[in-house]
Amino acid sequence: MSPAIELIAINKSFGAVHANKDVNLSVERGTIHGIVGENGAGKSTLMSILYGFYEADSGEIRVNGNPIAIRSPNDAIRAGIGMVHQHFMLVEPLSVVDNVMLGAEGGAMLRAGEAKVRAELARLARDYGLEIDVDATVGDLSVGLQQRVEILKALYRGADILILDEPTAVLTPPEADALFGLLRSLKEQGKTVILITHKLREIMAITDRVSVMRRGEMVATLKTASTSPPELAELMVGRRVLLRVEKAEKVPGAPLLEVENLSVVDARGVLRVANASFTVRAGEIVGIAGVAGNGQSELLEAIAGMRRPSLGSIRLEGKTIHSSEHNPHRMRELGLLHVPEDRLRMGLVPAFPAFESAILGFSHEPHLGRGPILDHDRLIADLAKKMEQYDVRPPAPRLKSSKFSGGNQQKIVLAREIERNPKVLLVGQPTRGVDIGAIEFIHRRLIALRDAGVAILLVSVELDEIMNLSDRILTMCGGKITGERKAAETNEQDLGLLMAGVTDEAA
Amino acid sequence: MDLGILVTVLDSALRLSIPLLAACLAGLWSERSGVVDIGLEGKMLVAAFASAAGAYVFGSAWTGLLVGIAASVVIGLVHGFASISQRGNQIVSGVAINMLAAGLTAIVGNAWYGQGGRTPPLEGDQRFGGVLFGHSALVYVVLLAVPVTWFVLGHTRFGLRLRAVGENPAAVDTAGISVTGLRYTAVIIAGVLCGLAGAYLSVGQAAGFLPNMTAGRGFIALAALIFAKWRAWPALGACFLFGLLDASANQLQGLSLPGIGEVPVQAIQALPYLMTVILLAGVIGKAIPPRAAGVPYVKER
Numbered sequence: 189m190s191p192a193i194e195l196i197a198i199n200k201s202f203g204a205v206h207a208n209k210d211v212n213l214s215v216e217r218g219t220i221h222g223i224v225g226e227n228g229a230g231k232s233t234l235m236s237i238l239y240g241f242y243e244a245d246s247g248e249i250r251v252n253g254n255p256i257a258i259r260s261p262n263d264a265i266r267a268g269i270g271m272v273h274q275h276f277m278l279v280e281p282l283s284v285v286d287n288v289m290l291g292a293e294g295g296a297m298l299r300a301g302e303a304k305v306r307a308e309l310a311r312l313a314r315d316y317g318l319e320i321d322v323d324a325t326v327g328d329l330s331v332g333l334q335q336r337v338e339i340l341k342a343l344y345r346g347a348d349i350l351i352l353d354e355p356t357a358v359l360t361p362p363e364a365d366a367l368f369g370l371l372r373s374l375k376e377q378g379k380t381v382i383l384i385t386h387k388l389r390e391i392m393a394i395t396d397r398v399s400v401m402r403r404g405e406m407v408a409t410l411k412t413a414s415t416s417p418p419e420l421a422e423l424m425v426g427r428r429v430l431l432r433v434e435k436a437e438k439v440p441g442a443p444l445l446e447v448e449n450l451s452v453v454d455a456r457g458v459l460r461v462a463n464a465s466f467t468v469r470a471g472e473i474v475g476i477a478g479v480a481g482n483g484q485s486e487l488l489e490a491i492a493g494m495r496r497p498s499l500g501s502i503r504l505e506g507k508t509i510h511s512s513e514h515n516p517h518r519m520r521e522l523g524l525l526h527v528p529e530d531r532l533r534m535g536l537v538p539a540f541p542a543f544e545s546a547i548l549g550f551s552h553e554p555h556l557g558r559g560p561i562l563d564h565d566r567l568i569a570d571l572a573k574k575m576e577q578y579d580v581r582p583p584a585p586r587l588k589s590s591k592f593s594g595g596n597q598q599k600i601v602l603a604r605e606i607e608r609n610p611k612v613l614l615v616g617q618p619t620r621g622v623d624i625g626a627i628e629f630i631h632r633r634l635i636a637l638r639d640a641g642v643a644i645l646l647v648s649v650e651l652d653e654i655m656n657l658s659d660r661i662l663t664m665c666g667g668k669i670t671g672e673r674k675a676a677e678t679n680e681q682d683l684g685l686l687m688a689g690v691t692d693e694a695a
Numbered sequence: 696m697d698l699g700i701l702v703t704v705l706d707s708a709l710r711l712s713i714p715l716l717a718a719c720l721a722g723l724w725s726e727r728s729g730v731v732d733i734g735l736e737g738k739m740l741v742a743a744f745a746s747a748a749g750a751y752v753f754g755s756a757w758t759g760l761l762v763g764i765a766a767s768v769v770i771g772l773v774h775g776f777a778s779i780s781q782r783g784n785q786i787v788s789g790v791a792i793n794m795l796a797a798g799l800t801a802i803v804g805n806a807w808y809g810q811g812g813r814t815p816p817l818e819g820d821q822r823f824g825g826v827l828f829g830h831s832a833l834v835y836v837v838l839l840a841v842p843v844t845w846f847v848l849g850h851t852r853f854g855l856r857l858r859a860v861g862e863n864p865a866a867v868d869t870a871g872i873s874v875t876g877l878r879y880t881a882v883i884i885a886g887v888l889c890g891l892a893g894a895y896l897s898v899g900q901a902a903g904f905l906p907n908m909t910a911g912r913g914f915i916a917l918a919a920l921i922f923a924k925w926r927a928w929p930a931l932g933a934c935f936l937f938g939l940l941d942a943s944a945n946q947l948q949g950l951s952l953p954g955i956g957e958v959p960v961q962a963i964q965a966l967p968y969l970m971t972v973i974l975l976a977g978v979i980g981k982a983i984p985p986r987a988a989g990v991p992y993v994k995e996r
Contacts, residue, residue, distance in 0.1 A: 241869065241994065262871030277866040279859045280986070290859050291870025293852040301852075341870075 190253030192217040192349050192380040193238065193269075198247035200233055207233040208244070209404045215349075215397075217252075220371060220381040222391040222412070225401035226424055226623040227594060231384045232274075234401070235351050239271045240264040251349075265291075270342025274353040276334050280327030284337055285309070287326050288344050308344055316343075316373055331479075332363040339370070349380045356390060360479045361651065361684030368394050388417040389652065400424055425624045433631045433656060436639070440659065441470030443506070444643035445491070445524070445612045450500030452486045452667075460486040462667040463500070468612065468643040473634065475646045475658030475675070478687050483667035484647045485529055488616050491645070492526040493519045505611065520549065525605040529616030529647065531594075535601040538590035543567040545589040546574070546604050574603045579629060595619075595626025602630060612643045619653060631657060651680060665689040704942050709834070710900060712938025714739065714909075717837045717892035718916035719923070719930045720844055721885040727848065727925055728881030729861040729987040733789030734774055735889055736913025737796030742767035742893025744800040747814040747904035748807070750821045756898050759821070760833070763898075764890030770796070771886030772879075779878045782991030793913075801906045812906035814897070823899040833895045838931075840888065845927035857881060861985035864992040874992050892916075918971035921982050937967045 193215040200208040207230045215221045225231045236242045238249065240258040248255055251267045258264050264271075278287050285305050294301035306322060313319045320329075320336055329337070335355065342350055352371075356364040371381050371394060383395060391398050392412060399409040400423040408423050421429045445468040452461035461483045468474045478484050489495040491502060493515045502509045504522055513519075516526070528534035536545035547556060547567060557563040571585040578599040580592070589597060598618065605613065615634065619627040634657060638644055648654050654661055655675060663671045663686035671686035718735045725732035745766035750759025770792055777788040801812040808815055823831035848854035857877055860867045864874045892912075897904045915937055922936075923929035944963035951957050 239869070240871075260871055261869050265871055271869070273869065275865075277863070277869040279862045279866050281862055282855075282859065286855060286859075287866075290855060290866065291872050293855065296852050298850050298852060298855060 189217060190250070191215055192252060193382070194248075194250040194253075195234070195238065196248040196250070198234065198237060198249075199245045200230075200237060200242060201245060206404050208237070211247070211401075211404075211406045213399055213406060213409070215380060215382060217380055218375060218378050219396040220375055220383060220394055222395035222398040223382065223384045223401065224386060224388065224391055224398060224420060224424060226386065226625075227621050228403075228623070229401040229424070230404040231401050232353060235271065235353060235382070235384060238264065239269060239351060265345050265347075268346060268348035269351065270345060270347025270349070271351040272335065272338040272342060272353065272355060274355075274357065276338050278326050278334055278337060280325070282326060284320055284322045284324055284326060284329075284340075287337055288341050290341075292345050305344065309340060312340060312343055315377075316370060318343075318370070331358045332360070332366075335359070335367070347379075349382065350374065351382045351384070353384045354386070355383070356385065356387065357649075358480060360688050361680060362688050364390075387652070388420050391420065392417060402426055421624060427625075429624055429628050433628070433635055435635045435657075438471050438639065438659070440472035441641060443467045443469050444504065445645065446503040446506075447491065448501050448503070450487070450490060450502070451498050452483070452490045452495055453498045454486065460667050461490060461497075464664075464669050465500075466662055466669065466672075468645050470611075470643050471638055471641045472659045473638050473644040473646055473657050475648065475654035475661045476664055477651055477654045477661055477683055478649070478664035480649045482664045482687075484664050485616065486667075487664070488526070488529065488614050488645070488647050492516055492524070492528075492614055516549070520608070523609070523611035524614065525608055525610035525612070526614040527598075527601055527605050527616065527618060529620070531597050531601050532590075536589045536597060538588070540589050541586050542575075542589050542592065542600055543571045543585040546571045546585075546600055548604070550604070550608065571600075574607065575600075578603045578633075593623065593626075594621035595623045595630075598622050598630060599626065602633065606633070606637065610637075610642055612645070613637060614645050614647075616647045617649065618646070619648070619650065627653075651683060655680070655683075663687050700946065704939070704946050706829075707945065708935060708939040708942040709830070710938075711941045712934045713834050713837050714892040714895050714900075714912055715916050715919055715937055716931060716934040717840070717888050717895065718913055719919045719934050720837075720840050720927065721888035721892070722917055722920045723844065723923075723925055723927065723930055724857075724881045724888065725885040726920065726988050727861045727985055728857050728878045729864060729985060729990065729992070730775070730778055730878055730882055731785040731789065731989040732774065732882075732885055733786055733917065734770070734792035734796075734913075735885075735892075735916055736909055736911065737789075737793035738767045738770050738886060738889035739893040739896070739909045739913050740796040740800055740907070741770050742890040743897040743908055744804060744814070744893075744904045746890075746894035747817065747897040748804075750817055750898050751815055751903075755820055756817075756823045756894075759898050760890070760894040763894040764887050767890035767893060768883055768886030771882045771889070775879050775882040778991060779875055779882070782993060785989050785991075797907060800904070804904060804906065812904075814904040817898060817902045821898070822902055823895075831895075831899045833891060833899045837891055837895070840891075841927050841931045848927065853880075858985075861987055864987055865994075868992070868994070878992075915967050918967055921971060921984075924982050925985060940964075940966045 191214045195211060195213040198208050198211040211234055223231050237244045240261045240263050243259055249258055256267055285302060289301050289305050294304060309322050318336055318340060326337060355367060374381060395412045398412050400407050400420060402424055448465050450461060450464045454460050464487060476484050490497045504524055532538055568585045575583040580596045580599050618630050646657060658675045661673045661675055662669050663683055665687055666689060670689055670691045718739055722732050722735050742763035746759040746763030749762025750756050774788050774792055777783040778785040804812040804814060823833055826832050856872055860874055860877045868874050896908055919933035919937055922933040940963060944960050947958050947963060948960055
């Protein structure tokens, strides 16, 4: 039997960037095939070519053994390929029915097609347990249900081969488990699934085979059963990496950051953080775990002084922060520094050269120039030194901030904040969009800071990262802190339940 | 105040609201597809001139209408090329079209007819006469466009796709439908409707073209569009309301109210703008434009 999908010598360039170099891939029918690789390794480009979103510069695509030309998503859909994009391709103000129907209306008038969609959705709900309120407005659905709509769209179009791009990035662990259950039942029904992810745990849990991409090339295809996460990580990065950072036991010191009954109401009047209280001590990393959008961002911003809390108080080194001092500038002066979640929006100015981004928020410091005049030569020399210490590549202070890769941008931000000798460091999503090599570096830096006695509050949606780095873990759901665990005494299932809002009292 | 005056006011409100309605529906089609159309005014003006000139040359109001529609569609395609194909700024393109239209119609009009930018007066078959209740066929065509717009947008495949492309073009693209094709179609429909609006002004209501005869109606239509929250039936209501305000301003001229004295006509004429400002401030309700309106579609990498 010929493979469901064969890609032969695919090449694709965007300007000077060679995103896919002579890529070969063969996906067996009725299997779950994982594709892993770092950000920018070319996974998404390859799948976009398969789905007809881009056209390859050269190469051949075979579906079930037949060479076909895929010039648009239409061709892909006709060949039985469906795709669930990382950023959902849904029209939020429209209903589930309308979204499923879009592009497959079955006639100029909607009425007939609508009846068919309803019947078909009822059948899919029965066969796969994909139940959904078909008349709900998609924008009102939870992220997990929106993803279900995306899968239903593909199945409604008769997809035999389903591509999922980072499908668990937005899901709670229980939701992710439900998704994996669905993928297994799709496989049992003879469908082929291609799963793109950077989470090796998922690859090991669900795939039959796995292909690894690195810098636009396909470096290996392996049977999942005969490989291991360290081997995959090494293939992805091209050298040995430590997946777990070693950290020594440490008794935390005095409380440096104390948050008491903090509540935050956003501009629309919605309560985003409800009555949060916790302490971070010297030489301790406290991790906040939670699915994106459960108040972690608002909590960080409120502590940093970017948002005014509606209630509650913050103490730094035992001293209560008066509301007149509670602004980012003053907080930094007091020793609370902040590596914000979204480096492109808050961490640096993409259009500025790196040496300007590297002094954002500190441009008033007297040693950076004379009076109001900044000393560019000095800034450039300073950053060049830091770039060497932090292994920023390329080490070019004059290069535009946007030209660096995510990992290197993050290192520039990190260097800027760490250099100011923080007492308390707030860190948001330190490794989002950062390649494995840089993740390892950033993690080691954070541990070193902890060992030097800094109090670190870490917010991340990557549960692995939280579990790896933290000494203590808090979980957030719907703005509330739903639980607290010692990192050594918990596991993923336990945290998953807390993140889904099942509190200790309820359990 | 008797029934006669009421009928007169309502009748004139209808007349005054028709060009607003046609332009408003034009904006609706364009913006529901994601193309912001601030150039309604310019397209109307070009259509008004072209219709009057066409009607004069060919001696037929209907031929004039076709010429007007053609001219308006051409201008619409210029806007489409700038904002869809070239992914330019839609506001800048719209403003440019308004300035171009104001200048071009006056200059060409003056060059052709030497009457200070006017076209020669139209008479007889060169104008649209009343066919029913004293209103011309154009009035009914524009009124008919309301249910047609409502039905096509809400109940046809094309309408579903058009609504989708104004909200999330990437979703349409990945469903295998051409974003560009849909948006150009919408821009052409907007051109046709602006053509109707312009022709109504110069060949229906008036007897010939006057420089700048649209007098800001394109902008009032945009206000009505926001008022109507980009929906067809409410657009009819909003335009009729604005027409009514305009008609009462004429009727109230010189009227004295106890305690206030003579009502300044300008106060009434300013009402549509005032109401729009209040609406935009969020007092009457939230007006959420199509999410992708004004954003050129670029495939993500």
